[in-house]
Amino acid sequence: MIELNQVVKAFEQEKAVDGVTMHIHKGSIYGLLGSNGAGKTSLLKMMAGIYRQDSGTVRIEDNEIYENMDLKGRTIFMADSPYFFPQSSITQMAAFYRSVYPRWNEERFKQLATVFKLDVKRKLHRMSKGMRRQAAVWLGLSCMPEVLLMDEPIDGLDPVMRQQIKNLLFQEAAERQVTIVISSHNLREIEDLCDHVAIMHKGRIIVEKDLDDLKADTHKIQVAFRHPDHAKAMDEQIDILHEEKRGSVSLYIVKGNRQQVTDQFRVHDPYLLDVLPLTLEEIFIYEMEDAGYDIQPIVL
Ligand SMILES: Nc1ncnc2c1ncn2[C@@H]1O[C@H](COP(=O)(O)OP(=O)(O)OP(=O)(O)O)[C@@H](O)[C@H]1O
Numbered sequence: 311m312i313e314l315n316q317v318v319k320a321f322e323q324e325k326a327v328d329g330v331t332m333h334i335h336k337g338s339i340y341g342l343l344g345s346n347g348a349g350k351t352s353l354l355k356m357m358a359g360i361y362r363q364d365s366g367t368v369r370i371e372d373n374e375i376y377e378n379m380d381l382k383g384r385t386i387f388m389a390d391s392p393y394f395f396p397q398s399s400i401t402q403m404a405a406f407y408r409s410v411y412p413r414w415n416e417e418r419f420k421q422l423a424t425v426f427k428l429d430v431k432r433k434l435h436r437m438s439k440g441m442r443r444q445a446a447v448w449l450g451l452s453c454m455p456e457v458l459l460m461d462e463p464i465d466g467l468d469p470v471m472r473q474q475i476k477n478l479l480f481q482e483a484a485e486r487q488v489t490i491v492i493s494s495h496n497l498r499e500i501e502d503l504c505d506h507v508a509i510m511h512k513g514r515i516i517v518e519k520d521l522d523d524l525k526a527d528t529h530k531i532q533v534a535f536r537h538p539d540h541a542k543a544m545d546e547q548i549d550i551l552h553e554e555k556r557g558s559v560s561l562y563i564v565k566g567n568r569q570q571v572t573d574q575f576r577v578h579d580p581y582l583l584d585v586l587p588l589t590l591e592e593i594f595i596y597e598m599e600d601a602g603y604d605i606q607p608i609v610l
Pocket residue numbers: 321322325326344345346347348349350351352353
């Protein structure tokens with residue numbers, strides 16, 4: 311379990327992280343979304359014990375991570391641009407990781423060679439951005455971390471490798487109970503990966519939800535009534551996040567139990583009633599609108 315309590319981090323008077331409280335359960339995959347400069351990387355670096363918070367607490371399994379070598383040996387932070395020693399190869403970086411991370415697993419490293427088909431002797435600086443990213447994931451997973459903090463992990467990877475890495479992350483979380491936190495700009499990209507999602511904006515968490523709850527509770531309903539009074543009656547009875555009229559057809563985004571909501575619509579005898587699928591992106595747009603935020607500058 312990762313627990314952040316009222317965490318603040320400022321650089322030159324400006325708060326990069328401004329009073330963040332969050333609880334991330336063991337074995338979950340948690341998505342951290344937000345605009346450029348929202349504070350995602352700063353937050354991940356505090357969870358990794360790289361930055362020390364100015365105030366508040368950052369705890370993993372009830373212990374402060376900063377300057378805690380034992381915890382750091384069980385935590386891997388993968389930066390948005392992976393860092394390797396100059397002129398080093400995967401074999402050389404593996405030797406370094408082996409000496410630093412006590413849980414390094416040689417068998418796992420060899421096993422993952424079947425997924426990451428990279429030349430272990432080739433200099434990393436001669437590899438492409440996507441290949442270096444693969445090398446970072448390969449080395450990171452071979453350390454058998456309990457906590458995996460990933461900044462834009464699938465950026466620059468081809469679709470096949472993206473899927474392979476997603477599968478590996480699912481496996482890590484499900485089989486080894488690894489807690490994974492992923493920072494991303496892309497709601498669609500992490501929609502099928504994460505069980506929890508938070509959106510950061512200007513150093514604060516503005517929405518935090520369990521994805522299943524979010525999806526089970528929000529519905530997109532296309533409806534047409536025989537009489538305008540029926541539409542008006544609906545507006546008073548249901549929790550509407552968003553409403554659009556297209557001629558005689560109305561589109562509602564509503565919160566609540568699916569059966570109860572559709573029953574409420576049926577009472578007014580509509581001649582059209584469809585429940586349409588909602589993407590995570592749509593849910594967030596409407597949730598954010600409801601919270602008074604303009605989503606456009608927040609989720610890219
Ligand atoms: N080492 C640093 N020194 C000074 N300011 C910093 C430093 N690191 C981050 N900041 C500032 O903190 C704020 C948050 O930056 P951070 O990198 O955490 O955002 P982010 O959400 O990861 O952004 P992006 O999506 O662009 O990577 C920004 O205003 C940034 O300029």
